[in-house]
Amino acid sequence: MMLYVVIIYLWAALLLYLLLGGADFGAGIIELFTTEDNKARTRRISYQAIGPVWEANHMWLIIAIVILFVGFPGIYATMSVHLHIPLVIMLLGIIARGTAFAFRNYDAVTDNFQKVYNKIFVYSSFITPLFLGIIAGSAVSGRIDPHANTFLSAYVFSWLNWFSVSIGLFTASLCGFIAAIFLIGEAKHDEIERKRYVRKAVQMNVAAVISGGLVFVSAISDGIPLVQWVFGNAVGITAVSAATISLIILWYLIYNGRSKSLRLLAGFQITMILLTTTYKHYPNIVILKNGGYLSLLENKGTDKTIEALALALLIGSVFILPALVYLIYSFQKKGNKQAV
Amino acid sequence: MDDFIAARSQMALSLGFHIIFSCIGMVMPFFMAIAHFYWLKTKDPVYKNITKAWSKGVAIFFATGAVSGTVLSFELGLLWPSFMKHAGPIFGMPFSLEGTAFFIEAIALGFFLYGWERFNPWFHWVTGVVVGISGIVSGILVVAANSWMNSPSGFDFVNGQYLNIDPMKAMFNAAWFQQALHMSIAAFAATGFAVAGVHAMMIIRKKNVKFHYMAFRIAIVFGAVTAILQPFSGDISAKNVAKRQPAKLAAMEAHFKTEKFSPLIIGGIPDTLTKQVNYAIKIPGMLSFMTYEDFNAEVKGLDQIPKENQPPVAITHYAFQVMVGLGVLMMGIAVLYFIALLKMKKWFSKVWFLKLFAWATPIGFIAVEAGWTVTEVGRQPWIIQGVMRTADAVTPMPGINYSFYLFTAVYLSLSVMVVFMLYRQIKMVPKLYNKDVY
Numbered sequence: 001m002m003l004y005v006v007i008i009y010l011w012a013a014l015l016l017y018l019l020l021g022g023a024d025f026g027a028g029i030i031e032l033f034t035t036e037d038n039k040a041r042t043r044r045i046s047y048q049a050i051g052p053v054w055e056a057n058h059m060w061l062i063i064a065i066v067i068l069f070v071g072f073p074g075i076y077a078t079m080s081v082h083l084h085i086p087l088v089i090m091l092l093g094i095i096a097r098g099t100a101f102a103f104r105n106y107d108a109v110t111d112n113f114q115k116v117y118n119k120i121f122v123y124s125s126f127i128t129p130l131f132l133g134i135i136a137g138s139a140v141s142g143r144i145d146p147h148a149n150t151f152l153s154a155y156v157f158s159w160l161n162w163f164s165v166s167i168g169l170f171t172a173s174l175c176g177f178i179a180a181i182f183l184i185g186e187a188k189h190d191e192i193e194r195k196r197y198v199r200k201a202v203q204m205n206v207a208a209v210i211s212g213g214l215v216f217v218s219a220i221s222d223g224i225p226l227v228q229w230v231f232g233n234a235v236g237i238t239a240v241s242a243a244t245i246s247l248i249i250l251w252y253l254i255y256n257g258r259s260k261s262l263r264l265l266a267g268f269q270i271t272m273i274l275l276t277t278t279y280k281h282y283p284n285i286v287i288l289k290n291g292g293y294l295s296l297l298e299n300k301g302t303d304k305t306i307e308a309l310a311l312a313l314l315i316g317s318v319f320i321l322p323a324l325v326y327l328i329y330s331f332q333k334k335g336n337k338q339a340v
Numbered sequence: 341m342d343d344f345i346a347a348r349s350q351m352a353l354s355l356g357f358h359i360i361f362s363c364i365g366m367v368m369p370f371f372m373a374i375a376h377f378y379w380l381k382t383k384d385p386v387y388k389n390i391t392k393a394w395s396k397g398v399a400i401f402f403a404t405g406a407v408s409g410t411v412l413s414f415e416l417g418l419l420w421p422s423f424m425k426h427a428g429p430i431f432g433m434p435f436s437l438e439g440t441a442f443f444i445e446a447i448a449l450g451f452f453l454y455g456w457e458r459f460n461p462w463f464h465w466v467t468g469v470v471v472g473i474s475g476i477v478s479g480i481l482v483v484a485a486n487s488w489m490n491s492p493s494g495f496d497f498v499n500g501q502y503l504n505i506d507p508m509k510a511m512f513n514a515a516w517f518q519q520a521l522h523m524s525i526a527a528f529a530a531t532g533f534a535v536a537g538v539h540a541m542m543i544i545r546k547k548n549v550k551f552h553y554m555a556f557r558i559a560i561v562f563g564a565v566t567a568i569l570q571p572f573s574g575d576i577s578a579k580n581v582a583k584r585q586p587a588k589l590a591a592m593e594a595h596f597k598t599e600k601f602s603p604l605i606i607g608g609i610p611d612t613l614t615k616q617v618n619y620a621i622k623i624p625g626m627l628s629f630m631t632y633e634d635f636n637a638e639v640k641g642l643d644q645i646p647k648e649n650q651p652p653v654a655i656t657h658y659a660f661q662v663m664v665g666l667g668v669l670m671m672g673i674a675v676l677y678f679i680a681l682l683k684m685k686k687w688f689s690k691v692w693f694l695k696l697f698a699w700a701t702p703i704g705f706i707a708v709e710a711g712w713t714v715t716e717v718g719r720q721p722w723i724i725q726g727v728m729r730t731a732d733a734v735t736p737m738p739g740i741n742y743s744f745y746l747f748t749a750v751y752l753s754l755s756v757m758v759v760f761m762l763y764r765q766i767k768m769v770p771k772l773y774n775k776d777v778y
C-alpha cells in the first residue's frame with residue numbers, strides 16, 4: 001500500500017519537474033531561438049514570471065532522486081553506474097544554468113559580463129532537458145548492459161543511440177512548447193508580444209512533432225516496442241486521443257485570442273504524454289539489454305523504509321503544497337513588477 | 341591518478357565547496373532578519389539597505405548552494421553506487437525529511453526575495469525567518485545522515501546482509517546530536533566572522549562607514565557568542581568520538597601507544613614509522629582527563645588497531661590541530677569583542693581592532709573544512725564505520741580522474757565568479773544606496 005504512495009509521488013515529482021522545471025528550461029530555449037533585439041524582452045518577461053518560483057521548480061528533481069535512492073536503491077545504483085556520463089553532463093547543465101541565472105539577475109553591475117551569463121544560460125537551458133530526456137530514454141531503451149565488458153558498450157552505447165537522443169530532443173521541444181504557452185499568458189495585455197510567443201509556440205509544436213516522429217522511427221529501427229507501449233492498450237490510446245483533442249482545442253483558443261485555460265490544456269497534454277509513455281512498461285523503469293528489467297515492485301527498500309518514506313512524503317506535502325500554491329498564486333495574481 | 345583516489349578527491353571537493361554555501365544559506369537569513377526587524381521597528385533606512393544588500397548576496401550564494409547540493413545528491417550514486425545501494429534505505433530517512441525542509445526553504449526564499457512592498461511587512465519578515473529555520477533543519481538532517489556513517493545503527497549486519505532495517509533508529513544514531521550541534525554552531529561562528537570581517541575591512545577603508553558599522557555589529561554578535569560556545573561543543577564531540585571511533589581519536593591526537601595517564605599532544609609532526617610525534621608539546625595526563633575525566637584512564641592508541649583499519653594519521657592530526665587552534669583563536673577574539681562592548685567602547689573605532697576582524701575573515705571557514713577533514717579522513721578506511729570499506733563502494737566505471745579534473749575546473753571557476761560577484765556587490769554599495777542616506 002505505502003509502496004504505491006511512494007510510486008505515485010515519484011511519478012508526480014517527475015511530472016511536476018517536467019511541467020514547472022520544463023517551463024523554466026523552455027524560457028531559456030525560447031531565448032536561444034529568438035532574434036537579438038527580442039532577447040532582452042523575453043528575458044525580462046521570463047524573469048518576472050519565473051524569479052519567485054525558480055528555486056522551488058527545481059526541487060522536484062531532488063524529491064525524485066531522493067525517492068529513488070531511499071526507496072529503490074538498486075535502480076538508482078544501476079542508473080548511476082551505466083548512465084554516469086549523461087548524468088554528469090546534465091549536472092554540468094544544472095550548475096551552469098542555476099548560477100548563470102543568479103549571476104545575470106543579481107549582478108550589481110551591468111556590463112559585457114551579462115552577455116556571457118546569457119550565453120551560458122540559454123545553452124545550458126537546452127542541454128539540461130536534452131540530457132534529461134536522453135537519460136529517461138536510455139532507461140527504457142534496453143541498452144543498459146550489466147555484463148558489458150568494454151568501456152564503450154558499458155558506459156557509452158547505453159545512452160548514445162538514436163532512440164535516446166530523439167527522446168532528448170522531444171523533451172527539449174516540449175519544454176519550449178510549455179514555456180511558449182506560459183509566456184502567451186504572461187503577455188496577454190500586449191498584442192505584439194503575444195503574437196511573438198504564438199509564433200514561438202507554433203515553432204516548438206512543429207519541433208515536438210518532428211522529434212516525436214523521430215522517436216517512433218528510431219524505436220522501430222532499434223526494435224523497441226514503443227508502438228505497442230503506446231497503442232497496445234486502452235489507457236495509451238485514450239491518453240493519446242485526449243492529448244490530440246486538447247491540442248486542437250488549445251490552438252483554437254490561441255487563434256481566438258483567448259489566454260485562459262491555455263496553461264491547463266498544455267499541462268494536461270504533458271500529463272497525458274507522460275502517462276502513455278510510462279503506463280505500459282510500469283513497473284519496470286529500467287529495461288536491460290539481456291531482456292531483464294528492474295521493477296519498482298521488486299527493487300524496493302524494506303517495508304519499514306518504504307513506510308517511513310511514504311510518511312515523510314505525506315507529511316511533507318501538508319507543509320509544501322499550500323505554501324507552494326500560495327506562492328504561485330500571489331505572484332501570478334499581483335504580477336511581479338519589482339524584484340529585489 | 342588512480343580512480344579510487346580520484347573519486348575520493350571529487351567527493352571531498354564537492355562537499356568542501358557545498359559546505360561554504362550551505363553555512364551561509366543557513367545563517368545569513370538570521371542576520372537579515374535582525375536588520376529587517378530594526379528597519380521595521382525604527383524605519384532607519386540604513387537597516388533596509390543592509391537587508392537588501394545582504395539579500396542580493398544571499399541570492400547568489402543560495403543559487404550556488406542549491407546547484408552544488410543537487411550535484412551532491414547525484415554524486416553519492418555516481419561515485420559510490422554500492423554504498424548507496426545498501427545504505428540508501430537505511431540512512432535515507434533524514435534525506436527524505438530534508439527534501440521537505442529544502443522545499444519550504446525554496447518557497448520562503450521566493451516570498452522573501454520578491455516580496456518587498458507586496459505583502460504585509462511582518463508576513464514578509466516571517467518568510468525570511470522561515471528561510472533560516474528550514475536551512476538549519478536541513479543542515480541538522482544531512483549531518484544526521486553523515487553521523488550514521490560514523491556510528492552505524494538501525495540494522496543488523498549478518499553475513500554481508502543488512503537485516504532488520506529501522507530508519508528511525510538509524511537517524512537518531514549515537515553521533516547525530518553531537519555532530520549536529522557542533523555543525524550548527526560552526527555555521528554561525530564561521531559565517532559571523534566572515535561577514536563581520538568583510539564589513540570591518542570596508543570600515544577601515546572609510547567607505548560608507550555607518551552602513552558597514554551597523555552591518556558589522558549584527559554579524560559579530562552571532563559570531564562571537566558561537567565562537568565561545570564552540571570549544572565546549574567540540575569537547576563533547578571528542579568524548580563521543582572516543583566512544584564510537586577510537587581509531588579516529590587516536591589519529592586526531594597522533595596517539596600511537598595505548599597507555600594510562602595519556603598526554604595531550606599539541607602540534608608536532610607524527611612519524612608513522614617510528615611511532616613518535618616530533619617537536620610536539622605534550623601535556624601529561626591531559627588526554628586521559630579530557631576524554632574520560634580521569635587522569636589515570638587508559639586511552640586506546642593506534643597500536644590496538646590492526647594496520648589495515650588505521651586512518652591516515654598525519655592528515656587527521658594536522659586537520660585537528662588546525663581546527664582546534666583556530667577555535668581557540670576565535671574564542672580569544674570573541675572575548676576581546678565582549679570586553680570592547682562592555683568596557684572599551686573606544687576600541688570599535690581603533691584600526692588595530694578592526695584589522696583583527698578583517699584578518700579573521702576566513703578562519704571560521706578554514707576551521708569548518710579542517711573539521712570535516714578530521715571527520716571524514718579519520719573514518720577511513722571505512723565508508724560505513726566497521727561495516728563497509730570505502731574501496732568496496734567506489735563505482736566500477738574507469739576514468740573518474742577526468743571527471744575529477746572537470747569538476748575541479750568547474751568549482752574553481754565558480755568560486756572565482758562568486759568572489760567577483762561579491763566584490764562588485766560591495767563596490768556598488770555607495771552607488772546603489774547612497775541616495776536615501778549618508
Ligand code: HDD
Nearest residue numbers: 519523526571574575577578664667668707708711712715
Ligand atoms: C567554526 C568551525 C569550527 C571550530 C572553531 C571548531 N570546530 Fe570542531 N568541527 C567543525 C567545525 C569547527 C565541523 C566542520 O563542523 C565538524 C566536522 C563534523 C562536525 O560535526 O563538525 C567538526 C568536527 C569536530 C570533531 C569530530 C567530530 C566527529 O568526527 O564526529 C571534533 C572532536 C571536534 N570538531 C572538536 C573541536 C574542538 C575541541 C574545538 C575547539 C576549539 C573545535 N572542534 C572547534
Ligand code: HEM
Nearest residue numbers: 348351352355356359482485486712716717720722723730
Ligand atoms: C560538508 C561537509 C563535508 C566535507 C567537507 C566532507 C569531506 C569529505 C572528505 C575530505 C572525504 C574524503 C575522505 C577520504 O577519502 O579520505 C569525504 C568522503 C565522503 N563523504 Fe564527506 N564531507 C562532508 C560531509 C558529508 C556528508 C554530510 C555526507 C553524507 C551524508 C558525506 C559523505 C561522504 C561520502 C559518501 C564519502 C566517500 C567515502 C569516504 O571517503 O568515506 N560527507 N568527505
Ligand code: HEM
Nearest residue numbers: 361362365366402405406409410412413442475478479482
Ligand atoms: C554537512 C554537510 C551539509 C550541510 C550542512 C548542508 C546544508 C545545506 C543547506 C543549509 C542547504 C540550503 C541552503 C543553500 O541552498 O545554500 C543545502 C542545500 C542543498 N544540499 Fe546540502 N548540506 C550538506 C551536505 C549535503 C549532502 C551530502 C547532500 C546530498 C547528498 C546535500 C544536498 C543538498 C541539496 C540537494 C541542496 C539544494 C536544495 C535547494 O535547492 O534548496 N547537502 N545544504
